[in-house]
Amino acid sequence: SGQKVYYNTNGTTDTGREYVQLPSLTDTTKGATGWYLLQDGVAQKGAQEWYGSEWYFDPSTYQLLKENTYRVEKGQKVGYLVNSNGNVLSGVQKWMGTYYYFDPSTYLLLDHQDYVKSQWGYYYMVGSNGALVTGPVRWQSSLYYFDPSSYLLKTSGWAEHNHYVYYVNSGDQKLVTGTQTIGGVRYTFDSNGALYSFTRRTIEWFLNREGKLTYSMLGSQNGTDGTADCSGAMTQALWSAGASAPVASAQRWGGYNTVSIRPWLIQNGYSNVFNGTSSTASSYSPQYGDIVIWDDATGVDGHILIIADGSGSGATALSVCYYTEGEEGTAVQELNYNYYYNYAESPSFHVYRPNNWLRA
Structure with missing residues (x-):
């Protein structure tokens, strides 16, 4: 049925889950072996749990993939991030110069906007492409500002981003809009929170x-x-x-x-x-x-x-x-x-x- 199954010399398969060294499926050299994850004798592929961690087994070779890579499995919109040890990573991770968020329960790249808690206990805003976002962000009908350096929510004060200036109200930690008095001076902000100014x-x-x-x-x-x-x-x-x-x-x-x-x-x-x-x-x-x-x-x-x-x-x-x-x-x-x-x-x-x- 298209599965790779290991049979013992007596024609039976082992029961349960095991990570074992077996004759290689890909190397035809005499005596060549590889490490495989079996479930009741069936070689497992893709993201798999083993001893409390998630590991990635190449769908072609069935062996542990020890390569820094992003893998999308057949039928999925998003994929897994794998490190050089073969671990499937979760939480906030750096990949190709940008930080992304991988769901701790599914290990998949998040495919929708959300305000998430990282493995370090800090909260970040994730965009619909799974990347952490910075600058002004609209979330649940309100505007917030995320620092371009730390990626954390800015809780008060002035900020400049992508040609425009913004102000975060320390009371509710939201960007202000409309006409506001700040430090005794009246300022006007557009509907996106950007200040109208000479500059x-x-x-x-x-x-x-x-x-x-x-x-x-x-x-x-x-x-x-x-x-x-x-x-x-x-x-x-x-x-x-x-x-x-x-x-x-x-x-x-x-x-x-x-x-x-x-x-x-x-x-x-x-x-x-x-x-x-x-x-x-x-x-x-x-x-x-x-x-x-x-x-x-x-x-x-x-x-x-x-x-x-x-x-x-x-x-x-x-x-x-x-x-x-x-x-x-x-x-x-x-x-x-x-x-x-x-x-x-x-x-x-x-x-x-x-x-x-x-x-x-």
Whole structure:
């Protein structure tokens, strides 16, 4: 009936469950043996319990699979995670650079959203693909925030994630929405918990033009004709977000350049907090909302960016740039800041930081 059965020399099978060394099913060398799990003589395959632990036996060889791998058995939507000892793992496990949750009772990858307790006693949010999720999450009609570093529920305070800023109420540990008074200041949040702010509007100017702008210093420079350069785009983004109107000459030429924009940044609520070179670059830790100017020259030698997501080594920067060498529709790029800085051969730089990164 398609089963592999071991018969003793007298034609009988053993009864019960046993892990035994037997003649190999796969190695035809004389005297070759392998280890098999039998149940009443029948070789077992897939995930199997033995002495209080779960083990995985290869469905083809029937031998214990000693390999770090993820196996989905026939007829199943999700599978098992196996380690190099052959153990089937459960709870929170790291696989391919991401953390996943495997049900402790079935050992299968969780296939639906749930708030689960790990083997360490901590609770995590799992998405529908079985991976732990971070950032803002809607659960049972409420919004919560899970820390991108620890994966744990954030219980109070401000948080920044994926271009947006959120606030967790310490009372119910939920993200706030609508108009709220925090520290004596009134803030407004959208229905997803994201703060309406000056920095958000600046960043969204770039995000809304991804795939739509082509780099050029000969056109409008500010995106109105489908082309832009870095400083013209930054001028337009800040102005659209609520900055004061640029001087007439800047408007006439499509925006400030990377030198003339600096006093305008100061006028509009930024402070020059860091000036560096390649030798001091490691001392600068990018923060959300920072505007960074590279080099002291204008034209193709200067560049201007905004830190749009994350901080420190994980921070990303948005800008209109020549990174794709002028390929149509690719002028707006978001790149890891440290990578891009090294790619640009580590120029001198100037950091302008919002005096109030939460300003409306």
